[in-house]
Amino acid sequence: MYFNASVILVLVSLTLYVYWYLKKSFSFFKKLGIPHLKPSFLFGNITDVILMRKSMAEEYADLYKKLGPHKFAGVYVAKEPSILVRDPELLKNVLVKDFDCFNDRGFPVDSNAEPMTAYNLFFMKGDDWRNMRMKLTNTFTTGKMKMMFPLVNNCGKKFAQIIEKISSDGSFDAKEYATRFTNDIIGNCAFGLEIDTNNANSESKMSGKKLLEFRLATLTRILRVQIPAMLTKILNLTLMDLKTQNFFGDIIHETITQPEKNQVPQNDISDLMKNLRYNTIKKSQNIEDEKDLQKLLDQIGGEENETNLKATNEIMAAQSLHMVFFMAGYETASTNICYLLLELAQNPSIQEKVRNEINTVLSTNDGQLNYDDLKKMTYTDMVIDESLRKYPPLAVLFRRTSKNYKIPDTDIVLPADTPIAISSYGLHHDEKYYDNPEEFRPERFTEEEKAKRPSFAYLPFGQGPRSCIGARFAKLVVKVGLIHILNNFSYQVSPKMQFPIEFDKSLGLLTPSSGILLQREKIC
Ligand code: HEM
Numbered sequence: 001m002y003f004n005a006s007v008i009l010v011l012v013s014l015t016l017y018v019y020w021y022l023k024k025s026f027s028f029f030k031k032l033g034i035p036h037l038k039p040s041f042l043f044g045n046i047t048d049v050i051l052m053r054k055s056m057a058e059e060y061a062d063l064y065k066k067l068g069p070h071k072f073a074g075v076y077v078a079k080e081p082s083i084l085v086r087d088p089e090l091l092k093n094v095l096v097k098d099f100d101c102f103n104d105r106g107f108p109v110d111s112n113a114e115p116m117t118a119y120n121l122f123f124m125k126g127d128d129w130r131n132m133r134m135k136l137t138n139t140f141t142t143g144k145m146k147m148m149f150p151l152v153n154n155c156g157k158k159f160a161q162i163i164e165k166i167s168s169d170g171s172f173d174a175k176e177y178a179t180r181f182t183n184d185i186i187g188n189c190a191f192g193l194e195i196d197t198n199n200a201n202s203e204s205k206m207s208g209k210k211l212l213e214f215r216l217a218t219l220t221r222i223l224r225v226q227i228p229a230m231l232t233k234i235l236n237l238t239l240m241d242l243k244t245q246n247f248f249g250d251i252i253h254e255t256i257t258q259p260e261k262n263q264v265p266q267n268d269i270s271d272l273m274k275n276l277r278y279n280t281i282k283k284s285q286n287i288e289d290e291k292d293l294q295k296l297l298d299q300i301g302g303e304e305n306e307t308n309l310k311a312t313n314e315i316m317a318a319q320s321l322h323m324v325f326f327m328a329g330y331e332t333a334s335t336n337i338c339y340l341l342l343e344l345a346q347n348p349s350i351q352e353k354v355r356n357e358i359n360t361v362l363s364t365n366d367g368q369l370n371y372d373d374l375k376k377m378t379y380t381d382m383v384i385d386e387s388l389r390k391y392p393p394l395a396v397l398f399r400r401t402s403k404n405y406k407i408p409d410t411d412i413v414l415p416a417d418t419p420i421a422i423s424s425y426g427l428h429h430d431e432k433y434y435d436n437p438e439e440f441r442p443e444r445f446t447e448e449e450k451a452k453r454p455s456f457a458y459l460p461f462g463q464g465p466r467s468c469i470g471a472r473f474a475k476l477v478v479k480v481g482l483i484h485i486l487n488n489f490s491y492q493v494s495p496k497m498q499f500p501i502e503f504d505k506s507l508g509l510l511t512p513s514s515g516i517l518l519q520r521e522k523i524c
Pocket residue numbers: 121122123133324325328329330332333336392393394397398459460461462463465466467468469470471473474475
């Protein structure tokens with residue numbers, strides 16, 4: 001009896017403590033006078049994401065809508081208070097003007113448990129990020145894109161060949177085919193590997209998707225549950241799937257240390273990355289003599305004893321191609337292509353207009369595509385821009401304050417380490433900036449129309465120093481792919497396609513969960 005009463009007392013006290021603790025946590029916005037919605041007891045304002053009932057993009061877009069017309073508002077991510085910035089002018093401050101206060105995305109990555117993720121530019125912080133960003137920027141200049149063009153163009157031709165093989169009366173999943181194309185690009189450009197584009201289940205493709213899965217473990221990280229590195233590894237609670245990280249780690253190591261094995265083509269990104277690594281090692285080891293450097297580079301393939309050399313190698317390997325290309329580049333571009341095809345299939349007159357533009361430009365050059373012709377296809381650019389507005393693949397952006405920040409024109413001071421969220425999907429579907437936002441209308445992107453709205457109301461690649469480093473490459477890939485597959489085929493929506501589109505709840509991206517089903521017809 002006495003025992004039972006003690007247990008009940010302990011349970012009641014515990015419940016009261018948890019209640020008091022959560023109540024205290026949930027008073028943050030009230031104390032600072034920040035508008036917010038009532039949080040749910042355990043999950044704050046993102047219950048549907050935590051219970052995987054909604055994609056992150058949809059949840060934040062809903063919050064964006066509900067929290068209008070405020071310029072910024074509070075959102076509890078479980079019990080952690082974060083700020084949803086809604087106003088384009090304030091976004092300019094966060095992303096550009098006051099960047100020194102918002103230079104980090106704030107994802108907690110344990111570099112001991114998952115160095116491949118920790119050294120990916122997307123997750124890097126502070127000076128490490130700054131130095132790496134400076135080095136990598138050189139890889140994505142217009143000049144480098146011109147060098148990459150022949151490889152991308154070749155993959156575009158192969159893309160058209162696999163579309164050719166689809167029978168006219170059957171449906172196909174545009175997402176799957178677009179993924180084969182981007183997979184081929186990444187394999188060729190970044191790794192010098194020939195990917196079998198006819199095989200829908202090539203291993204690297206599957207692994208690329210796995211890398212992006214929104215796993216339970218990802219959630220524990222986002223919710224900042226502290227787990228020791230050893231347990232993180234044993235229980236596979238890393239931000240990105242560990243087995244997949246290792247799979248790519250091995251490919252990268254091989255690509256860098258034994259380029260001859262994969263016959264890495266000249267002038268590709270892999271080559272540029274090798275030079276980058278070469279210079280980094282040279283600098284970090286204070287090596288003057290080229291022969292000594294070559295000796296060191298030769299050793300990298302074998303046993304390595306010097307920790308700093310190994311670390312440099314690991315950083316470069318992880319950094320150079322693996323995460324940046326596979327994680328940031330792989331699913332984003334294919335997602336864009338499949339929505340683009342869907343919109344063109346739903347809007348035949350727009351499809352016809354793009355095809356005419358492409359044919360007109362190609363006809364001046366015997367039907368062959370060359371790099372300089374790309375910029376003549378301005379309507380095609382507008383169509384791509386509009387598809388990225390309607391379906392931004394990375395639909396929520398994150399930052400975290402590095403120090404106290406006084407929100408301009410208010411008395412509110414956000415403490416250091418406050419998470420910031422930006423719903424690009426919410427902004428892109430806001431009537432205030434885009435009338436009838438569900439309508440697909442490329443003319444929104446004429447210079448005249450663009451000048452009428454705030455530039456920070458369009459964020460498919462983010463903005464400022466932490467914006468997408470691969471934007472130029474991504475646009476090249478999407479445009480070249482589209483040119484090749486639109487030139488000879490017309491597209492219609494398959495009767496099997498389900499509307500409204502359901503977005504995948506297990507990925508952090510705005511990906512369709514059950515494909516984009518289309519039909520294609522050869523143009524004679
Ligand atoms: C259509 C395709 C793509 C879209 C829509 C896209 C979008 C984005 C967005 C929204 C961000 C975050 C920006 C921010 O927080 O302000 C980002 C970051 C990044 N993207 Fe992309 N991306 C695409 C393709 C690529 C490709 C092809 C690559 C590389 C080859 C790439 C590499 C990166 C990297 C490394 C970052 C992190 C940059 C940093 O933190 O400094 N992306 N991307």
